[in-house]
Amino acid sequence: MIAFAELLERLVFTPGRLAKVALLRRYFATQPDPDRGFGLAALTGELAFQAAKPAMIRALVEERTDPVLFAMSRDYVGDLAETVALIWPAAPSNAGPPRMTEVVQTLISTPKSELPFVLTGWLDASDASVRYALIKLITGELRVGASARLAKVALAEVAEGRIAADEIEEVWHGLTPPYTPLFAWIGGSGPRPDPAGAPVFRSPMLAHPLEAPDIAALIPSAFRAEWKWDGIRVQLVATPLGRRIFSRGADDISGAFPEIVEAMAFHGVLDGELLVLRDGQVAPFADLQQRLNRKAPGAKAQRDYPVAVRLYDLLFDEAEDLRPLPFDTRRERLEAWYARHSPPRMDLSELIPFTTVDELSVIRDGTRAASIEGLMLKRGDSAYVPGRPKGQWWKWKRDPLTIDAVVMYAQRGHGKRSSYYSDYTFGLWREDGELVPVGKAYSGFTDAELVTLDRWIRNHTTNRFGPVREVEHGLVLEIAFDAAQRSNRHKSGVALRFPRVARVRMDKPAIEADQLDTLMRLIEPGAVQA
Amino acid sequence: MPHPETWLKVMPDGLFCEPGGFYMDPLRPVARAIITHAHADHARPGHDAVLASPETLALMDVRMGEGRAGAVQQALRYGEAITIGEVRVWMQPAGHVLGSAQVAMEWRGSRAVVSGDYKRQPDPTCLPFVPIPCDVFVTEATFALPVFRHPPAEHEIAKLLDSVSLFPERTHVVGAYALGKAQRLIALLRQAGWDRPIYLHGAQIPLCTAYGRLGIPLGELLPATVAEKDKLKGAIVIAPPSAIADRWARRLAEPVVCNASGWMRVRQRARSKGVELPLVISDHCDWDELNQTLDEVAAPEVWVTHGREEALIHEAAKRGIRGRALRLVGYGDEQEDLPEAAKTEPTVA
Numbered sequence: 001m002i003a004f005a006e007l008l009e010r011l012v013f014t015p016g017r018l019a020k021v022a023l024l025r026r027y028f029a030t031q032p033d034p035d036r037g038f039g040l041a042a043l044t045g046e047l048a049f050q051a052a053k054p055a056m057i058r059a060l061v062e063e064r065t066d067p068v069l070f071a072m073s074r075d076y077v078g079d080l081a082e083t084v085a086l087i088w089p090a091a092p093s094n095a096g097p098p099r100m101t102e103v104v105q106t107l108i109s110t111p112k113s114e115l116p117f118v119l120t121g122w123l124d125a126s127d128a129s130v131r132y133a134l135i136k137l138i139t140g141e142l143r144v145g146a147s148a149r150l151a152k153v154a155l156a157e158v159a160e161g162r163i164a165a166d167e168i169e170e171v172w173h174g175l176t177p178p179y180t181p182l183f184a185w186i187g188g189s190g191p192r193p194d195p196a197g198a199p200v201f202r203s204p205m206l207a208h209p210l211e212a213p214d215i216a217a218l219i220p221s222a223f224r225a226e227w228k229w230d231g232i233r234v235q236l237v238a239t240p241l242g243r244r245i246f247s248r249g250a251d252d253i254s255g256a257f258p259e260i261v262e263a264m265a266f267h268g269v270l271d272g273e274l275l276v277l278r279d280g281q282v283a284p285f286a287d288l289q290q291r292l293n294r295k296a297p298g299a300k301a302q303r304d305y306p307v308a309v310r311l312y313d314l315l316f317d318e319a320e321d322l323r324p325l326p327f328d329t330r331r332e333r334l335e336a337w338y339a340r341h342s343p344p345r346m347d348l349s350e351l352i353p354f355t356t357v358d359e360l361s362v363i364r365d366g367t368r369a370a371s372i373e374g375l376m377l378k379r380g381d382s383a384y385v386p387g388r389p390k391g392q393w394w395k396w397k398r399d400p401l402t403i404d405a406v407v408m409y410a411q412r413g414h415g416k417r418s419s420y421y422s423d424y425t426f427g428l429w430r431e432d433g434e435l436v437p438v439g440k441a442y443s444g445f446t447d448a449e450l451v452t453l454d455r456w457i458r459n460h461t462t463n464r465f466g467p468v469r470e471v472e473h474g475l476v477l478e479i480a481f482d483a484a485q486r487s488n489r490h491k492s493g494v495a496l497r498f499p500r501v502a503r504v505r506m507d508k509p510a511i512e513a514d515q516l517d518t519l520m521r522l523i524e525p526g527a528v529q530a
Numbered sequence: 531m532p533h534p535e536t537w538l539k540v541m542p543d544g545l546f547c548e549p550g551g552f553y554m555d556p557l558r559p560v561a562r563a564i565i566t567h568a569h570a571d572h573a574r575p576g577h578d579a580v581l582a583s584p585e586t587l588a589l590m591d592v593r594m595g596e597g598r599a600g601a602v603q604q605a606l607r608y609g610e611a612i613t614i615g616e617v618r619v620w621m622q623p624a625g626h627v628l629g630s631a632q633v634a635m636e637w638r639g640s641r642a643v644v645s646g647d648y649k650r651q652p653d654p655t656c657l658p659f660v661p662i663p664c665d666v667f668v669t670e671a672t673f674a675l676p677v678f679r680h681p682p683a684e685h686e687i688a689k690l691l692d693s694v695s696l697f698p699e700r701t702h703v704v705g706a707y708a709l710g711k712a713q714r715l716i717a718l719l720r721q722a723g724w725d726r727p728i729y730l731h732g733a734q735i736p737l738c739t740a741y742g743r744l745g746i747p748l749g750e751l752l753p754a755t756v757a758e759k760d761k762l763k764g765a766i767v768i769a770p771p772s773a774i775a776d777r778w779a780r781r782l783a784e785p786v787v788c789n790a791s792g793w794m795r796v797r798q799r800a801r802s803k804g805v806e807l808p809l810v811i812s813d814h815c816d817w818d819e820l821n822q823t824l825d826e827v828a829a830p831e832v833w834v835t836h837g838r839e840e841a842l843i844h845e846a847a848k849r850g851i852r853g854r855a856l857r858l859v860g861y862g863d864e865q866e867d868l869p870e871a872a873k874t875e876p877t878v879a
């Protein structure tokens with residue numbers, strides 16, 4: 001558990017992706033089986049045991065500490081698990097801290113009533129860092145800021161180039177902790193684990209953004225067009241061994257969408273977009289957000305935010321792998337499949353007929369529905385290849401909306417940007433002359449512009465609140481965004497979708513920035529974001 | 531025997547010894563001052579006569595410039611006793627930084643000890659704390675909560691060196707106060723076998739040089755010239771805490787921002803400062819060391835100058851020790867050029 005606790009401690013404070021991968025790689029490369037497998041399961045949230053209640057931990061520590069000092073300490077530190085880890089009185093013994101394997105196996109097999117006794121022994125034998133990891137693990141609060149994807153990238157690095165992260169992805173959901181066959185495969189001492197009919201994730205095919213030079217080179221007859229919907233990309237996998245809904249990042253999100261799982265009465269793998277759909281109309285993303293926030297939605301949430309999947313592609317029909325086939329053939333197969341199964345809560349993504357790129361461009365510019373981000377262009381002869389193969393699929397986002405807004409607050413960024421004021425809260429003028437915040441942007445500018453912005457912020461600060469600086473109302477940013485939606489949560493009454501800095505308008509006086517009214521007129525009719 | 535309350539008084543300018551006519555670590559310029567150690571919150575400029583250890587006087591001169599650290603300076607070695615007014619005065623090491631001293635005072639058979647800042651962990655750059663039995667012990671309480679238990683400093687240094695070996699292309703920049711912490715860090719790195727040059731931010735150079743002059747060898751130290759970014763790959767750079775997360779550090783090669791401080795024990799503290807590798811290395815006592823010290827000096831009464839006095843007084847009372855909070859403001863502010871936003875937080879190393 002020492003190596004795992006140390007890994008955890010470093011991951012929590014490490015902002016850089018590459019550095020996180022390096023830390024994970026070393027952990028997997030140096031820890032023995034099955035410790036490293038249980039560590040991997042803990043990091044990816046794949047451990048199944050009943051989490052202990054914080055009250056149990058609190059009761060244990062209260063038996064051992066002065067209540068006055070504990071209360072003062074808790075006030076000071078904030079987090080309960082951290083307070084307990086730090087304040088737990090040392091009880092030196094020869095036992096040494098438990099191994100990861102012992103911890104996990106004990107948690108799975110120990111009756112709840114015996115847990116306090118077992119945990120006490122472990123806490124006595126550990127230092128503050130191991131105690132913290134133990135308590136977080138036991139209470140099910142282990143959040144490390146390292147996604148499952150990063151762990152797989154690190155595992156691929158352990159394999160030193162013989163195995164790609166995407167290949168690990170394809171066997172991953174057929175495996176269970178402590179993943180001994182996976183580590184054997186990665187280490188070169190075992191065969192590729194055979195998922196054998198398990199509902200596993202396949203790395204999705206992704207599109208490149210279409211830029212001006214690509215448009216000129218586009219041969220219209222070679223491509224098929226579809227709407228690009230503003231939902232979340234999902235993969236539906238149903239086999240005789242189970243049904244799963246995966247996000248684009250391979251997270252199993254089946255539990256959040258039980259009505260879709262229920263509708264998956266087939267065997268195959270489909271690619272599609274998860275949307276909130278009312279009477280065939282796609283609701284704004286904010287509605288889908290209501291569902292994404294719920295791990296186990298009740299009947300009311302299912303009724304208020306009815307979800308459906310718009311199908312793009314058929315990857316497997318029964319056990320037949322269609323991915324090597326051209327898009328056009330897969331599309332025919334998809335349509336035939338849909339006609340045969342007509343599964344509830346699913347429909348087909350429509351193909352948009354066109355003959356010239358100009359025509360397509362007019363179609364793209366004509367859509368102002370908040371739920372459409374633009375167009376997808378897919379080569380008719382493209383096989384389904386994981387990753388982003390060049391020239392096969394394009395996403396052609398519609399031009400964003402823009403407003404000129406005034407910077408009101410700035411905050412330091414994260415990681416590489418932690419020394420820069422790179423997060424900007426911007427506002428628009430209300431009729432009474434007050435500036436009202438309408439959103440936050442932290443991208444879209446160049447490194448050189450960031451230096452200029454950072455300097456401006458530092459030189460025009462009027463107030464500080466911790467990491468936040470309030471600034472003079474003197475800097476105008478042209479903000480681009482995909483849609484404006486009505487919102488009860490924001491003081492301004494409006495929320496922006498994907499706001500980013502389009503241009504730094506050092507030239508423009510703040511007083512000439514846009515009015516809030518101008519933005520309100522851009523709001524799409526539709527649902528209100530709670 | 532007079533109770534120390536009757537002759538050792540809390541005045542607006544600090545703690546005043548009446549029969550001796552001197553202040554200890556006064557907050558404003560006074561006629562006669564005894565200075566426990568050269569940190570900015572204890573050693574302030576502009577006093578007429580200053581008594582301190584020879585090392586403290588030398589470090590004050592470096593920090594303030596010659597002539598500003600007392601119009602008249604008098605050096606007093608550890609263990610040497612003198613009489614000031616009616617009071618016998620001597621000093622013993624406090625183990626905090628080079629030259630740091632506890633001031634022992636005796637008047638008409640009653641003895642008080644003002645410990646200044648102190649620690650009990652071993653430190654290769656200064657002499658260890660010597661407990662002095664007394665009637666009243668005056669202590670700080672910077673880390674007086676049972677959540678503060680500093681790990682052995684060697685353990686934290688091993689963490690740093692392990693990170694350097696895992697990220698050999700990056701520069702490890704460690705935030706450490708220019709007086710005491712920086713030199714202890716360097717000496718600990720040397721003890722751990724790190725014999726490559728250690729690079730210093732400009733603000734760290736004068737005091738490191740002074741330590742060398744005062745007989746504390748620190749090995750090869752070079753200025754961290756930003757122009758030589760590539761040379762600093764895989765190097766350890768020591769800088770003031772205020773510089774590590776700011777524009778200065780940006781110019782280093784993919785810096786791993788480290789900070790050496792007792793506050794790093796609390797995650798939120800490390801996170802809010804943007805620290806990637808927190809190192810729990812402090813020049814103050816942790817909870818156990820504070821309590822151990824109270825037991826060793828065996829004073830029936832303890833006065834607490836600053837910090838988390840409530841917790842320490844509560845714990846002392848359980849052992850029959852009477853506690854009194856002096857609430858001296860102005861201590862615990864050792865941060866140099868701290869940005870405004872951070873000034874609301876306690877800032878002792």
Ligand SMILES: [Zn+2]
Pocket residue numbers: 567569572626647864
């Ligand atoms: Zn000090």
Ligand SMILES: [Zn+2]
Pocket residue numbers: 569571572647861862863864878
């Ligand atoms: Zn101090």
